[in-house]
Amino acid sequence: MVRNCKGVTLFELMVTVGIVGILMALAIPAFDNQMKNSRIVSNANLVIGALNMARSEAVNRGVQVRVIDIANGWAVIDVVTNAELNRFEPDDSGITWSPSSFPDITYQPTGFRPFGSTAVAIKLVDSRGVGRIITVSPVGSTSVVEI
Numbered sequence: 001m002v003r004n005c006k007g008v009t010l011f012e013l014m015v016t017v018g019i020v021g022i023l024m025a026l027a028i029p030a031f032d033n034q035m036k037n038s039r040i041v042s043n044a045n046l047v048i049g050a051l052n053m054a055r056s057e058a059v060n061r062g063v064q065v066r067v068i069d070i071a072n073g074w075a076v077i078d079v080v081t082n083a084e085l086n087r088f089e090p091d092d093s094g095i096t097w098s099p100s101s102f103p104d105i106t107y108q109p110t111g112f113r114p115f116g117s118t119a120v121a122i123k124l125v126d127s128r129g130v131g132r133i134i135t136v137s138p139v140g141s142t143s144v145v146e147i
Contacts, residue, residue: 036094036126043090043124044132044144050076050088051105051134051142057085058107069102079106095131098123105136113140123147 050067054076058065064079073089103120107113117138125131125147133145 033128036128037130039091039093039095040124040126040131043092043095044134046088046090047122047124047134048142048144050074050086051136053086054105055107055111055140058109059111062109064106064108066104066106067102068104074102092124094126096125098125107140111140113138 054065054067057076057078061078065085066077066079067074068077070087073087075087076085077083078085099122103122105113105120106117113136117140119138120136122134122136123131124134129147131147133147135143135145137143
């Protein structure tokens with residue numbers, strides 16, 4: 001014989017709440033780490049995007065293009081007209097940048113950096129010590145290393 005059930009018992013409700021609580025206790029720290037990892041990757045990709053855009057615009061326009069430091073990030077500018085081509089403003093809360101201001105990086109119309117340029121390293125690190133090092137070679141290519 002089947003009885004007609006119209007709800008849940010207090011015991012079933014308490015077991016369900018307990019299981020949800022345990023799952024949340026496990027999920028919240030993992031979610032926090034995922035958010036921090038995502039912020040580091042996003043900022044590193046923003047730097048790479050700015051450098052790639054500057055290099056591409058230098059070749060397309062046939063002029064020098066430079067990535068410069070601005071108040072809340074950096075900008076890609078046409079050196080000849082001093083026109084701002086794009087602005088990049090990272091969400092860098094909780095991230096330490098080294099150097100603290102974005103280094104000026106110039107690309108020639110050939111897509112290379114000027115003769116005699118040195119390699120530039122940009123380091124992003126969060127409070128856990130996790131981060132990325134972005135290196136711009138003397139010729140202008142970029143590489144990223146996870147730390």
